[in-house]
Amino acid sequence: MNRLYPLNCDGELTGSIRLFGKDAESYAPGEINRRVATVFQDPDSQFCMPTVEEELAFTLENLHVPRENMQTRITEILKLTGLSALRHEVIQSLSGGTKQRVAAACALVMEPEVLLLDEPISHLDPVTAKEFIHWLDRLQQDLNLTIVAVEHRLDLWDSFFSREIQLDRSGCFISDKIASVRSPVSLPERVSSMGSEIILKAEEIAVKANGKELMTGLSFTAHKGEIMVVAGPNGSGKSSLLKALCGIYPLDAGSIQSPGVGFVPQSPEYLFLEKTVAKELAFSGIATPEELDDLMDRLRLKEIQYDHPFSVSHGQKRRVATGAMLADRRTVVLMDEPTSGQDAAALLELHRMIAERSDEGATFLIVTHDMEFAASLADSLLLIKDGKMTGKYPAYEVWKNTDLLAEHHLLPPKGVVQFAKSFA
Amino acid sequence: MQNLLHDMNPSLKFVLVTLSMFAIAFFFNPWTPFFFWVGVLLMQVFMSIVNWKTWSLFMLPFALGAFGYLWTTIVFAADTSGEVIWSYLGFQVTADQLETALSLAFRVMAFSTLSLMFAFTTDPVKFIMSLMQQMKLSPKLAYGVLVGYQFLPVMKDEFNQIQQAHRLRGAEVEKNALRRLLGMRKVLIPMLAGAVRNAERSAFAMEARGFTGEARSEYFQVIKLQKADAAMTAIFAFLLIVSCSAGFWF
Numbered sequence: 001m002n003r004l005y006p007l008n009c010d011g012e013l014t015g016s017i018r019l020f021g022k023d024a025e026s027y028a029p030g031e032i033n034r035r036v037a038t039v040f041q042d043p044d045s046q047f048c049m050p051t052v053e054e055e056l057a058f059t060l061e062n063l064h065v066p067r068e069n070m071q072t073r074i075t076e077i078l079k080l081t082g083l084s085a086l087r088h089e090v091i092q093s094l095s096g097g098t099k100q101r102v103a104a105a106c107a108l109v110m111e112p113e114v115l116l117l118d119e120p121i122s123h124l125d126p127v128t129a130k131e132f133i134h135w136l137d138r139l140q141q142d143l144n145l146t147i148v149a150v151e152h153r154l155d156l157w158d159s160f161f162s163r164e165i166q167l168d169r170s171g172c173f174i175s176d177k178i179a180s181v182r183s184p185v186s187l188p189e190r191v192s193s194m195g196s197e198i199i200l201k202a203e204e205i206a207v208k209a210n211g212k213e214l215m216t217g218l219s220f221t222a223h224k225g226e227i228m229v230v231a232g233p234n235g236s237g238k239s240s241l242l243k244a245l246c247g248i249y250p251l252d253a254g255s256i257q258s259p260g261v262g263f264v265p266q267s268p269e270y271l272f273l274e275k276t277v278a279k280e281l282a283f284s285g286i287a288t289p290e291e292l293d294d295l296m297d298r299l300r301l302k303e304i305q306y307d308h309p310f311s312v313s314h315g316q317k318r319r320v321a322t323g324a325m326l327a328d329r330r331t332v333v334l335m336d337e338p339t340s341g342q343d344a345a346a347l348l349e350l351h352r353m354i355a356e357r358s359d360e361g362a363t364f365l366i367v368t369h370d371m372e373f374a375a376s377l378a379d380s381l382l383l384i385k386d387g388k389m390t391g392k393y394p395a396y397e398v399w400k401n402t403d404l405l406a407e408h409h410l411l412p413p414k415g416v417v418q419f420a421k422s423f424a
Numbered sequence: 425m426q427n428l429l430h431d432m433n434p435s436l437k438f439v440l441v442t443l444s445m446f447a448i449a450f451f452f453n454p455w456t457p458f459f460f461w462v463g464v465l466l467m468q469v470f471m472s473i474v475n476w477k478t479w480s481l482f483m484l485p486f487a488l489g490a491f492g493y494l495w496t497t498i499v500f501a502a503d504t505s506g507e508v509i510w511s512y513l514g515f516q517v518t519a520d521q522l523e524t525a526l527s528l529a530f531r532v533m534a535f536s537t538l539s540l541m542f543a544f545t546t547d548p549v550k551f552i553m554s555l556m557q558q559m560k561l562s563p564k565l566a567y568g569v570l571v572g573y574q575f576l577p578v579m580k581d582e583f584n585q586i587q588q589a590h591r592l593r594g595a596e597v598e599k600n601a602l603r604r605l606l607g608m609r610k611v612l613i614p615m616l617a618g619a620v621r622n623a624e625r626s627a628f629a630m631e632a633r634g635f636t637g638e639a640r641s642e643y644f645q646v647i648k649l650q651k652a653d654a655a656m657t658a659i660f661a662f663l664l665i666v667s668c669s670a671g672f673w674f
Binding site: 033034037038040042044045046047048049050054057058059060061062063064065066067070091092103106107110243246247248262263265267269270271272273283284310324328 | 549567570571574577585586588589590591592593594595610613614617618622625626628629630631632633634635636640641642643644645646
């Protein structure tokens with residue numbers, strides 16, 4: 001609808017689109033973009049200038065706005081969007097949620113009639129996403145905008161939308177109806193397979209990087225087969241904890257006892273070194289061919305064993321990375337944000353993969369903001385704030401404690417809340 | 425006064441620096457590059473604010489290179505005719521040899537100091553904006569460079585993360601430099617894949633905001649040529665004339 005397709009990526013378009021009563025084809029390049037503005041998914045790759053003010057000016061320059069009007073328009077839009085204080089900030093230093101607001105401000109400075117959103121909250125944590133939606137809701141009412149969004153996680157949007165169009169996997173039209181408030185993806189319940197044997201023991205660990213203290217005094221234990229979710233606000237040191245546990249960051253103090261800790265980064269392809277999936281698992285030469293065969297069977301990697309690890313799907317990449325860790329006898333697997341930007345099918349696949357491995361005796365430490373996911377999977381929660389551990393709690397205790405959740409920028413899982421309400 | 429070089433029009437500075445380099449390249453006596461070098465240093469001292477520690481670090485390899493030139497040209501000169509002015513342990517140094525050696529060494533110093541002066545006093549974003557406004561650089565190219573510049577810290581972060589991940593897999597660090605260079609391929613492939621994705625996203629985002637690549641009619645941040653720029657041009661010209669004529673005095 002913003003006329004980037006088909007022209008800018010050699011695509012083909014059949015049928016016709018009428019925009020503001022005129023055929024879309026008849027607009028000059030760039031002409032339609034000032035009436036139909038867009039906010040994209042990734043907060044990191046939609047800016048080309050260093051500061052907020054310059055970025056807004058870039059948009060106005062594109063529209064050939066006279067210079068004397070630029071200042072007033074920039075001031076106005078910043079006031080409207082509540083971003084005045086950030087006028088001279090460097091965009092790359094802002095948080096993800098603020099970047100998305102800046103992106104929206106850049107779209108709105110064009111004074112568009114329609115705003116298109118492409119999964120604008122998929123990179124944000126739930127509390128930030130909620131705030132962004134409220135903010136957008138107010139703007140939409142103030143400006144009387146038409147908003148069209150592409151989204152697969154509808155639960156956070158509540159009653160924001162008034163109409164929904166469903167498409168199936170191949171892009172075919174399914175339905176066009178009045179929007180309903182969605183409940184989150186329902187994930188299967190599972191029975192914990194936590195054993196009694198302690199497999200990971202961290203004592204008073206502290207990490208420093210570049211002279212800056214990242215965390216201090218963390219102590220906890222994990223049992224065989226346990227699934228532990230690590231949660232806390234952005235920048236609280238969750239990723240640093242994982243990196244310290246698997247030995248990427250050296251410890252400043254304390255000790256970690258474990259037979260082997262593996263790490264699956266948010267982009268699993270960072271781990272890959274070989275040309276086929278099978279060779280990738282066998283890279284270290286620790287596991288025997290029989291063990292590898294068995295492992296590939298269990299992880300359903302047999303059908304892709306001769307494929308290049310970069311060419312398989314995201315879920316498969318994560319399975320390959322997990323497999324590589326298990327093949328190295330690293331039975332404690334750390335996962336950094338495996339749920340971010342995943343649709344329902346991918347979440348289910350991830351859920352199944354983790355539950356199965358846990359049943360086989362692997363221990364998981366998972367960093368995630370998705371409390372629905374955590375509620376359906378976790379045995380325990382490790383809450384972290386400002387590089388300090390608030391504590392390790394059994395999962396069911398945390399869902400009841402709303403203060404504790406709010407303090408760590410988390411939203412209680414809806415399934416659990418509804419469950420609690422029905423008993424109240 | 426201390427801000428003069430920083431506030432100078434970046435395009436003009438670029439043109440002056442390039443022209444000076446070309447001019448100096450045609451003088452083979454030691455005095456021209458020497459005077460020019462001293463002149464540039466004085467400009468750096470009095471007309472800019474520089475962290476001299478970083479400056480010295482950057483200068484170190486060039487200084488070593490200059491000394492290397494000096495030494496090798498004196499000791500291993502092809503042409504050993506002429507008046508011997510100094511002899512020690514069987515080495516004989518002629519006046520011609522010394523002159524060529526000094527000329528080469530000062531030239532290295534002059535060029536590197538000049539380049540560093542440009543690099544240390546120019547804001548890359550302003551430079552690109554100025555190239556677009558004064559030198560009619562195409563906005564397509566200019567904003568492409570700017571986007572790339574925004575991505576540098578992201579790429580550095582990615583590079584570190586991939587290296588950490590590889591170390592975790594037990595990919596040992598190769599001692600042999602050539603092997604290590606070949607091993608870099610494994611880090612670069614995932615980085616390039618990510619870069620292509622990011623580039624495409626950025627391009628879409630820019631076009632969605634009405635960027636078409638055509639010349640712009642208005643600029644928010646206007647970069648002008650000012651009176652100070654004329655003065656700076658005069659200073660550069662003066663320095664160039666003095667150092668070029670220096671070759672004929674001695």
